[in-house]
Structures are given as structure tokens and as C-alpha cells.
Amino acid sequence: MNAGPPLLEARELARHYRFPGGPLKRRDAVRALDGVSFTLREGRTLAVVGESGCGKSTLARQVTMIETPTSGTLLLDGRDVAHADAALRRKLRPQVQMVFQNPYASLNPRRTVGALLEEPLVIQRRGSAAQRREAALAMLARVGLRPEHYARYPHMFSGGQRQRIAVARALMLNPRLVVADEPIAALDVSTQAQVLNLLADLQQQLRVAYLFIAHDLQVVRLIADDVMVMYLGKAVEQGPADAIFGDPRHPYTQALLASTPSLARRRANARAIPRGEAASLTAALAGCAFRSRCPRAIARCAVEAPPVVTIGAVRVACIRASEPA
Amino acid sequence: MSGKCDALVEIRDLRVDFGTPARPLPAVDGIDLSIGAGEIVALVGESGSGKSVTALALMGLVDVPARVAAQRIAFAGRDLLQMRAAERRALAGRGIAMIFQDPHASLDPCYTVGNQLDEALRFHGNAQERASKTVRRERSLALLGEVEIADAAARLRSYPHQLSGGMAQRVMIAIALAGRPRLLIADEPTTALDVTVQAQVLALLMRVRDERAMAILLITHDLAVVAETADRAVVMYAGQVMETGTVPALFDAPRHPYTRALLDASPGHGAARERLRTIPGVVPGAAHRPPGCLLAPRCAFAAERCTAERPAMRRIAGQASVRCHFALTAE
Numbered sequence: 001m002n003a004g005p006p007l008l009e010a011r012e013l014a015r016h017y018r019f020p021g022g023p024l025k026r027r028d029a030v031r032a033l034d035g036v037s038f039t040l041r042e043g044r045t046l047a048v049v050g051e052s053g054c055g056k057s058t059l060a061r062q063v064t065m066i067e068t069p070t071s072g073t074l075l076l077d078g079r080d081v082a083h084a085d086a087a088l089r090r091k092l093r094p095q096v097q098m099v100f101q102n103p104y105a106s107l108n109p110r111r112t113v114g115a116l117l118e119e120p121l122v123i124q125r126r127g128s129a130a131q132r133r134e135a136a137l138a139m140l141a142r143v144g145l146r147p148e149h150y151a152r153y154p155h156m157f158s159g160g161q162r163q164r165i166a167v168a169r170a171l172m173l174n175p176r177l178v179v180a181d182e183p184i185a186a187l188d189v190s191t192q193a194q195v196l197n198l199l200a201d202l203q204q205q206l207r208v209a210y211l212f213i214a215h216d217l218q219v220v221r222l223i224a225d226d227v228m229v230m231y232l233g234k235a236v237e238q239g240p241a242d243a244i245f246g247d248p249r250h251p252y253t254q255a256l257l258a259s260t261p262s263l264a265r266r267r268a269n270a271r272a273i274p275r276g277e278a279a280s281l282t283a284a285l286a287g288c289a290f291r292s293r294c295p296r297a298i299a300r301c302a303v304e305a306p307p308v309v310t311i312g313a314v315r316v317a318c319i320r321a322s323e324p325a
Numbered sequence: 326m327s328g329k330c331d332a333l334v335e336i337r338d339l340r341v342d343f344g345t346p347a348r349p350l351p352a353v354d355g356i357d358l359s360i361g362a363g364e365i366v367a368l369v370g371e372s373g374s375g376k377s378v379t380a381l382a383l384m385g386l387v388d389v390p391a392r393v394a395a396q397r398i399a400f401a402g403r404d405l406l407q408m409r410a411a412e413r414r415a416l417a418g419r420g421i422a423m424i425f426q427d428p429h430a431s432l433d434p435c436y437t438v439g440n441q442l443d444e445a446l447r448f449h450g451n452a453q454e455r456a457s458k459t460v461r462r463e464r465s466l467a468l469l470g471e472v473e474i475a476d477a478a479a480r481l482r483s484y485p486h487q488l489s490g491g492m493a494q495r496v497m498i499a500i501a502l503a504g505r506p507r508l509l510i511a512d513e514p515t516t517a518l519d520v521t522v523q524a525q526v527l528a529l530l531m532r533v534r535d536e537r538a539m540a541i542l543l544i545t546h547d548l549a550v551v552a553e554t555a556d557r558a559v560v561m562y563a564g565q566v567m568e569t570g571t572v573p574a575l576f577d578a579p580r581h582p583y584t585r586a587l588l589d590a591s592p593g594h595g596a597a598r599e600r601l602r603t604i605p606g607v608v609p610g611a612a613h614r615p616p617g618c619l620l621a622p623r624c625a626f627a628a629e630r631c632t633a634e635r636p637a638m639r640r641i642a643g644q645a646s647v648r649c650h651f652a653l654t655a656e
Contacts, residue, residue: 051522052490158607161607188372188546189371189548189590189591190371190586190590190604191607192590193590196592216520218549222599255521256521261549261553262552263549273521277492277519
């Protein structure tokens with residue numbers, strides 16, 4: 001399971017956003033990412049799951065080096081990304097690439113597919129024009145597109161094909177890690193499956209690791225080796241996918257699983273749906289952030305921060321995690 | 326819900342054409358649809374299958390340049406196509422309500438929740454509600470209570486931007502219920518919401534249906550949502566109905582290769598880390614429809630006949646119909 005050294009390692013990673021000054025000056029910051037730790041190994045997939053505002057996209061912005069974390073460490077191949085100087089960052093950035101949710105917005109409509117694919121190589125000053133063209137054509141074939149697509153523009157493709165182009169572009173620099181932020185959420189069912197299978201094939205061939213950000217647990221189940229469930233900036237449960245899906249310990253993970261519509265479940269089955277919605281991130285809450293929605297909350301949850309308990313290979317942040325459900 | 330022959334909605338041979346008369350682009354290409362009183366019918370399909378246009382045509386909201394034609398569009402036993410506009414609005418405007426994917430885009434940001442509920446009641450309320458602001462306020466509070474919004478009096482004063490997505494969709498449902506509709510059209514009502522909130526809103530819709538015996542036309546691309554909420558499903562593809570049937574039967578033994586392929590392509594059907602079966606190619610646009618079966622170029626079972634001759638809709642059993650020369654048999 002734990003073959004290979006860690007490719008990406010986060011320890012107590014945090015990113016807080018301050019309100020700008022002015023008449024509405026407030027002291028507290030938005031704790032978008034609030035002390036998250038995880039390890040991702042080469043060629044593996046870590047899925048980050050959670051609802052809006054849980055911090056999953058903020059995490060992506062730290063990992064891709066678009067932003068600098070407020071505190072904590074983030075190691076890529078053992079090298080500290082968070083405190084890297086400009087020269088080191090420039091060296092590290094090509095190793096981490098990104099695929100976004102909406103391929104209608106992430107591809108420049110005024111550039112041909114060829115130009116889009118070659119752009120990362122141009123920026124990194126790799127190869128001659130002829131070599132770049134050859135690399136782009138090879139990548140097109142790899143993602144299931146044809147050579148004649150090289151000269152076409154993004155608007156001439158369907159959503160699924162565009163996402164293939166976006167994946168191809170992300171892979172042009174041979175990254176070791178691809179951060180995929182809801183890469184299939186905007187696609188139709190039949191094309192979702194095509195893109196998911198493509199991502200799985202590419203991982204096999206290239207040994208690339210995925211940090212796969214998603215809200216759809218059914219999708220995560222298909223692609224993830226490890227899962228980290230986040231709620232309001234914190235990891236509430238993390239571990240191997242089989243363990244998380246087979247025996248979820250945190251009430252929020254249980255709620256997510258119960259809420260996810262399933263083809264197998266018929267409506268007769270009543271299910272435990274959590275009440276309410278996620279609270280604001282600004283209020284620095286004492287105790288557990290999920291307690292107001294939690295069916296198992298007790299008085300202590302309002303006072304004590306939930307300790308992280310290790311159960312088998314899973315880490316759970318819940319006071320009651322070790323009690324029988 | 327089944328077994329009722331008095332359909333609340335009956336649509337026969339609906340066509341909606343965009344494009345010019347010389348070069349029509351059919352978004353909806355001859356569909357039949359019936360909805361029984363109190364029934365939840367799901368219109369399922371991928372983008373461009375014509376499901377939203379079908380709903381808009383029923384509401385009479387398809388704009389020129391598009392052309393709507395049908396043998397019959399009946400609501401509560403009366404043919405809407407034979408009516409004058411004002412008459413149609415009085416019947417269908419009150420009797421059919423609609424909610425959409427993005428509640429924040431449907432609510433007016435400049436008016437409070439109270440204003441917007443009041444407006445709906447002024448137009449679609451009963452005689453007392455139309456006459457008295459006090460009665461409307463009472464009813465507004467009751468409606469917010471019905472959609473499980475806590476502290477309703479305070480919420481009447483809220484503006485849409487002060488509401489979360491789930492709360493805003495609840496407000497939309499309350500507004501939709503103001504006219505006591507007999508049919509609620511819900512066009513992707515939970516697609517923009519988080520999963521836990523989606524589950525809450527779906528549970529709310531089902532509860533309201535049970536309490537009011539109101540029918541729901543649920544438009545969605547999510548088969549799992551259909552499996553959990555609908556009584557009957559209508560599977561659309563490229564402007565045509567491919568298969569209809571009651572929900573357990575349709576999911577347990579799909580008869581059309583497209584329904585089967587959609588189910589196979591859905592995550593959550595198989596085991597963890599299993600490879601999904603895919604449907605090659607994409608849905609053909611309105612200008613590129615094949616002459617035979619619309620699915621033929623993408624169908625794993627297609628034979629020569631499929632590319633030459635478009636199959637007709639056939640009834641196979643009870644409420645199940647399928648448009649396929651070689652309908653699959655239950656295994």
C-alpha cells in the first residue's frame with residue numbers, strides 16, 4: 001500500500017484570508033484551510049471530498065503554488081514549497097499541473113489546440129518548434145484525439161473532448177502531480193465516464209499522481225486510493241478509500257454517504273439527512289464545527305476541539321469516533 | 326400513483342423547431358408525455374436532449390423564432406392550444422408552477438423574500454389573498470413554514486443574497502406553491518446544491534407532493550436522483566423519447582440500449598475502482614441527426630435496419646414503451 005516515497009506531504013497546512021482594511025475592519029480571518037495534513041505517493045490518487053466552503057479549492061491553490069500558505073509545511077519531493085524562493089518555485093511549478101472544472105472557461109477560445117498544448121513548453125523554453133509540435137501531436141493521440149484536431153479551436157469540440165484537451169495540456173510538461181478540481185462535474189454522464197477512464201489510463205501509463213477534488217462520492221469511489229473528507233477547512237476523516245466507504249466513522253462522512261443519491265437505493269429506504277447547511281468560516285468556533293448539524297453531538301462537542309483518533313488506517317476528528325455507532 | 330387514467334397533463338406529438346422553415350432544427354421531435362395527478366415523472370437525458378424545451382413548451386414559454394406544434398397539449402382535461410392567451414394563462418399560469426436550477430438567478434435581488442411571496446399571491450392567490458395584504462402575509466408565513474424555513478417572520482425581511490443556496494431554493498418552492506399548483510415543473514432543482522442540501526430539498530419536494538397530491542415533472546440528468554424520487558421516468562435523447570416506464574422496472578430491466586448504456590456509464594453502478602463502460606461519440610446536434618435511429622451511430626447493438634429506418638415508439642407492457650427495433654429483453 002505504502003510503496004514509494006511520498007511525492008507530496010502536507011503538515012498542518014493552513015491558509016487564512018484577512019478582510020481588507022477600511023470601515024468594516026474585522027480582526028478575525030477566514031480560516032479557509034485550517035491545519036490539514038496528508039501524504040500523497042507517486043502514481044496514486046488522493047480524493048479531497050467536501051461541500052462548498054470546505055476548503056478544497058483553497059488546498060488546490062496552495063498545492064499548485066498559486067498562493068503561499070499562512071502556516072504549516074508543504075513538501076514536494078521533500079522540498080519545502082511553502083517557503084521556497086522564486087527560483088525554486090519556478091523549478092517546482094512544472095511538476096504540478098492543474099485541470100479545472102469547466103473546459104469552456106479554461107481553454108483560450110482564440111488559440112488553436114496545438115498552440116494551447118505547446119504553450120507550456122514555450123513558457124518553459126523546452127525543445128524546438130518542430131519538437132514541440134511533435135510532442136503536442138503525440139499527446140493528442142494519448143488522450144484519444146486525432147492529428148487533424150491540432151489546428152482546430154476549442155469551440156469546435158464537445159465538452160468531453162475539451163476536457164481531454166485540458167488534460168493533455170496539463171500533461172505536456174510531464175508533471176508528477178495533477179490537481180484536478182471537479183474535472184468531470186460539468187460533463188454529461190456518457191462523457192464523464194470517458195474522461196474518468198482516460199484519467200485512469202494516463203495514471204497507469206505515466207505514473208502521475210492525482211489530487212482529485214470532487215463532491216460526488218460515487219465518482220470518488222471509482223478513482224481514489226485514499227480519501228480526505230473536509231468540513232469547514234479541516235480534515236474530519238482521512239484514510240484508504242475502502243475503509244472510508246466501507247466503514248465511515250465521522251458523522252459528516254456518514255451524512256455525505258447517506259445524502260448521495262444512489263442507483264441502487266429505492267426511495268422506500270429512509271435515510272439520515274443532516275439538517276442545516278455549513279456555517280460561516282469567520283466565526284472562530286470553539287469545539288467541533290459540525291456539531292450544529294450532527295445527529296450524534298453531545299455537550300462536550302461545543303467545548304472541546306475534536307481530537308484526531310487513529311482507527312486502523314483511518315484518522316478521524318471526532319470525540320465519539322471510537323464509540324460503537 | 327399508477328393506474329389513474331385521468332391524466333393531468335397530456336402531450337401528444339410535440340415538436341419544437343428552431344432554425345428556419347426551410348431548414349428546421351428540431352429541438353423536440355415528436356414526443357408524447359402524460360403526467361397523472363400527484364405523480365412524479367422524471368424527464369431524464371443529457372444536454373441537448375430537449376427536456377427543458379419540452380417543459381417550456383408546456384408552460385407556453387417558448388419564444389419566437391422557435392415554432393411549437395402539437396396534436397394536443399392538455400392540462401386538466403382542456404387543450405391549451407385551443408385557448409386564447411389570457412385564458413391559457415389563467416388556467417396554466419396558476420395550475421402549473423416552475424422552479425429552476427439556480428435559485429439565486431430566479432429571485433429578484435432587489436426585493437425581499439416577503440415582497441416576492443406577496444407578489445406571487447397577488448397574482449396567483451385565491452380571492453381573499455388577492456384582496457388583503459394581511460391575509461397574504463399570513464399565507465406567506467405559512468408557506469415558509471411548509472418549506473421548513475425556521476424563523477419565517479425574520480426571513481420575510483431577508484434579501485436573496487442573505488440566503489444560502491438551499492434556503493433560496495426553499496423560498497423558490499414556497500413561491501411556486503403560492504398559487505396551489507397541481508403541477509410543479511422542477512428543472513434541475515438540486516444540480517447547483519451541495520449533496521446534503523440536495524437530499525434535503527428532494528425530501529421536501531416529495532413530502533409536499535404527498536401532502537398536496539401535486540404532480541411533479543422532474544427534469545434532471547442525474548439517474549440516481551430519478552431512482553430515488555420518481556414514480557415514472559421518460560428517457561430522452563436528441564429530442565425524442567427513447568423509453569418510458571415505471572421507475573423500479575426501468576432501472577432493473579432497461580429495454581432500450583441507450584437507457585442501459587446510461588446506467589452502465591453512471592458511477593456508482595459497479596464496484597469501487599471498476600472501469601466504467603462508456604458511450605462512444607456525442608449526442609448529435611439538431612443539424613446533424615442521423616436518418617435512422619438517432620442512437621444508431623453510438624449503439625453497441627445497431628444493425629443495418631437501424632441506420633435505414635427510424636424505429637417507432639412501441640408499447641411493451643403496462644406503462645412501458647420503447648423506441649427500438651431490437652428492444653433488449655430482461656435477463
